[in-house]
Amino acid sequence: MRSLPVYVASVEAEGDRDETLRELVTTDDPDLAEKPIVENFTTEALGTGLRSLRYTQTEEDRTIVAGVRYAWRSQEAGCDVVVIAAAPDPRRILGAMDDIDAFVEQITLTVSSG
Template sequence: MSWLNVKHAMSLAPWLRVPLMWPEPGLEDVEIAQTPQVWARTFAEAWWEDFATEKPLPGEVDLLTNILVMYADRAPGISPGSDVFLHIPHPRVDPLMVLVDLVEIAAEDREIELRNLTHADASDAIELPMVEKFDSPHLGTGLRALRYYQDEDSNEVHAGLRYAWRYEKGTEAVNVLIVLSHPDPARIIRAFDDLDEFARTIRISPDEEVDTWNLS
């Protein structure tokens, strides 16, 4: 079975991939890949150096470090099997967590399954979800659905965005899914261009490319 390749997103600012194991497999001799604390501190310093036009105020590097550690600790249990990425356009902006996963085909009808995966017909939506076809250079035409819903715990209005494709090549067939949500709908709206660009980097790659990807 082939695997998800989100290689380009690793170097596509403003994205940061969150490791799911420590030390990272294949990177046991790389210092940054040993612990969440080292990984988070390294990227917090780099984010301030590379993505901010101003110097951090006292404590801001520590704050971003702690935020990244929190995500690194949570990532393995959020959606087992999913790749986890953070959208961080500026070190003072709340990271937007994005999950990317392969999902086994459960429905023969492609359109029905893509609508199910994107929650295009979700009953919890406050208004009709905004559903559009979404073209990927690697995965073909899929669906993108944005919906607003009321959180059960806080009663606040959240936004959820999902992308889904059915990938078929030869004897292989699988669904590809991107999932994200945020309690501030404007946070997702502002990131739309980056999210679409990120979605178009995703592709299916042969298993033999795995080691090359991990070490790049």
């Protein structure tokens, strides 16, 4: 099986935590093919955040693209952490969910004082 890219980013924390996390997992994206499945997702290092499983369609050929997104807020580090994986074959995302979950459970933040 081909590798599946997983993107990890941190952005400066701004606004209401819950509202921002919902935006980061794109619960209100107008291109969604159906309402996303959104659940709490907890890791030891990042605490409780959100995970969404979502489906969109491309405009060109109406291909269904599956994606999973995770988001947490770290008050200590002053940032939000977002993880994104997507593929035009929903089976790839669904088949990789356990591996992606295990990967994000290993993400830690280092807060520098400087």
